[in-house]
Amino acid sequence: MNEREFRRHTASLRSLLNKRIASLFRRKNPRELHTAGRYVLTAGGKRIRSILLLLAAETVGGRPKDALDAGVAVELMHNFTLIHDDVMDHAKTRRGRPTVHVRWDINHAILVGDVMLGFAYDVLLRAPRKNAQYISRLFTKRLISVCEGQALDLTLGSGGNATVKEYMEMIDKKTGALIVLSSELGGVVGGGTGKQVRALREYGKYLGRAFQLQDDLLDVVADEKRLGKAIGGDIMEGKRTFLYITTMERASTSDRRFLTRAFSAQHRPVHGRALVRRVQSLYREYESIERTRAMIERNTAKALAKLQQIPPSRSRDMLHHMARVLASRHI
Secondary structure, rough: OHHHHHHHHHHHHHHHHHHHHHHHOOOOOOHHHHHHHHHHHOOOOOOHHHHHOOOOOOOOOHHHHHHHHHHHHHHHHHHHHHHHHHHHOOEEEEEEEEEHHHHOOOOOHHHHHHHHHHHHHHOOOOOOOOOOHHHHHHHHHHHHHHHHHHHHHHHHHOOOOOHHHHHHHHHHHOHHHHHHHHHHHHHHOOOOOHHHHHHHHHHHHHHHHHHHHHHHHHHHHHHHHHHHHOHHHHOOOOOOOOHHHHHHHHOOOHHHHHHHHHHOOOOOOHHHHHHHHHHHHHHHHHHHHHHHHHHHHHHHHHHHHHOOOOOOOOHHHHHHHHHHHOOOOOO
16 A cells, blocks of 8 residues: 555545535525535545545445445534534634634534534435444444543543543543544444454544544644644643643652643743743653654554454555554644
8 A cells, every 4th residue: 555545545535525515505594504514614624534434434345435424424523523612612713714603603603513413414314224223323422422522621621630541531532432433334334244343443442542642742743834833732722631641640749830830821830932842841851752652653553453353455455554644644
């Protein structure tokens, strides 16, 4: 599997998804609601989760077009979570454009997120299948996990001594649930065996962990020009990431005191770029950056090991390559 072949195939899958997505939100009334929905869906997302679902379906012998509705449903659920997350985080931009609640208002943002989820269920169940009830329950189960993960994230962000175990539980739900859903549901709609679906579920679990840990890392070490935004956003927002938690575990009493204050909006000893630089230096001093990279590699290796339970194929190679791409991405 080479990079060129991978990019060509995923681009073709993205094109299929975008065409299907473009067929949604064609209603004219209420005008603001559906205009905002189109605004979100045309923002140029990478469609990572839905492409993962189509590749998983292919890996067990299914056809991408038969898994297309499920892929679109996952993409819609993902955008539902982003819209509501932006409201909760008071985010001003998303993918280089004003967020929905900034462009319109909070009420419209909530409604757009809600209707996005409604469309997700509509498209998921549009194609008749013998296992429609199972698919619906699986979809709902992961949706609940995402909401629970968001609640756990709020708890971690409120202070206290978070542990690595608590953090991993949070990302397994908030970030990992949709990646697990993508790989698992792809196996189901692709007609995979029980063993294959379980292997894809576990692949998604470890891939989801590696994906979020890489996000955490990029916020600290990425090149700002390539990332497209200033680094240190998690630090400025006081997010207790894996880097923060592992640094707190090893830091001196004075450094722990500084970090506790630094991640509290009310008691920060310094602000802005100075704060980010100081926290970055502590992450390096206590080797948390290296530990995060090691954790990313460990979870990626576990994800790839799960793929070995599925017979070799070009599509399995694609999933293998995707795991490597996501775990080493620069943006």
